[in-house]
Amino acid sequence: MRFTVLTLFPEMFSPLQASILKRAQAAGLIQVNVVNFREYADNKHKSVDDVPYGGGAGMVLKPDPLFAALRALPEPHGSRQVILLSPQGQVFDQALARALACEDELVFICGHYEGFDERIRALADQELSLGDFVLTGGELAASVMIDAVARLVPGVLGQSESLKEESHGDGVLEYPQYTRPVEFEGQRVPEILLSGHHANIERWRRKEALWRTFQKRPDLFERTVFLASDYPLLEELRQEHPEMEVFAEKWRALAPLPKKRRGREPEQGNNPA
Numbered sequence: 001m002r003f004t005v006l007t008l009f010p011e012m013f014s015p016l017q018a019s020i021l022k023r024a025q026a027a028g029l030i031q032v033n034v035v036n037f038r039e040y041a042d043n044k045h046k047s048v049d050d051v052p053y054g055g056g057a058g059m060v061l062k063p064d065p066l067f068a069a070l071r072a073l074p075e076p077h078g079s080r081q082v083i084l085l086s087p088q089g090q091v092f093d094q095a096l097a098r099a100l101a102c103e104d105e106l107v108f109i110c111g112h113y114e115g116f117d118e119r120i121r122a123l124a125d126q127e128l129s130l131g132d133f134v135l136t137g138g139e140l141a142a143s144v145m146i147d148a149v150a151r152l153v154p155g156v157l158g159q160s161e162s163l164k165e166e167s168h169g170d171g172v173l174e175y176p177q178y179t180r181p182v183e184f185e186g187q188r189v190p191e192i193l194l195s196g197h198h199a200n201i202e203r204w205r206r207k208e209a210l211w212r213t214f215q216k217r218p219d220l221f222e223r224t225v226f227l228a229s230d231y232p233l234l235e236e237l238r239q240e241h242p243e244m245e246v247f248a249e250k251w252r253a254l255a256p257l258p259k260k261r262r263g264r265e266p267e268q269g270n271n272p273a
């Protein structure tokens with residue numbers, strides 16, 4: 001998969017040259033291509049911004065260098081999405097990361113200064129935001145999105161197992177994890193994790209994940225699509241933590257159907273005595 005970034009500050013992408021993403025690039029699983037669109041400014045001073053029409057503070061990115069930089073990119077081999085980084089865009093999340101990981105190329109346009117000329121929006125297939133706050137530029141937002149998408153590209157993470165159960169994978173947060181030592185400053189690893197009983201460990205982890213999601217992110221919990229196998233865990237949690245009752249309607253439909261009685265019901269009324 002190819003990631004192309006149009007930016008005025010290529011040096012801000014050095015974090016992508018370390019650790020897992022560095023290895024993924026060396027293995028040819030992903031490519032990161034950073035383009036300084038100042039090179040496409042068609043004026044003596046290579047200026048890329050100007051004052052806003054109508055007045056106001058700050059400088060606005062001009063359309064022509066960005067249009068020229070995008071047009072100069074090599075033809076995509078497959079699908080390409082052009083993403084404009086903006087605090088006004090759809091907020092990026094794991095579902096979007098998964099959808100973007102299916103593309104062959106993502107092109108990120110990083111704004112800076114006071115923002116960009118409105119006509120630049122026409123270049124983009126989608127406008128994405130890192131969150132409801134304002135950054136000085138789109139570079140950090142692009143790096144975060146590249147990291148989140150790249151790790152979903154097959155082969156980038158050594159163990160694809162780690163993708164299966166992590167937070168946001170299926171709408172719940174990940175269960176608590178422990179490693180050696182068994183006891184640290186008076187805190188012990190839960191006994192069940194030392195038991196070697198895999199089915200019980202799986203059950204404990206799912207229950208903890210559900211409880212943790214309820215506690216930390218009730219907004220996520222409200223949207224979680226539970227599995228039928230979650231029903232007994234949720235019922236146990238409801239009894240242990242009565243505050244979960246507010247959501248109990250969400251999982252009532254998962255209650256197992258009452259078992260059918262075997263044989264015929266004894267007839268009543270008309271039996272000759």
Ligand SMILES: C[S@@+](CC[C@H](N)C(=O)[O-])C[C@H]1O[C@@H](n2cnc3c(N)ncnc32)[C@H](O)[C@@H]1O
Pocket residue numbers: 084085086087088109110111112113114115116128129130131132133134135136137138139141
């Ligand atoms: C200072 S911001 C401009 C904000 C703009 N004046 C506004 O109010 O919408 C400069 C650039 O940083 C990037 N940026 C800022 N906040 C962002 C966010 N939350 N997510 C993604 N990009 C952001 C955008 O590319 C933006 O053009």
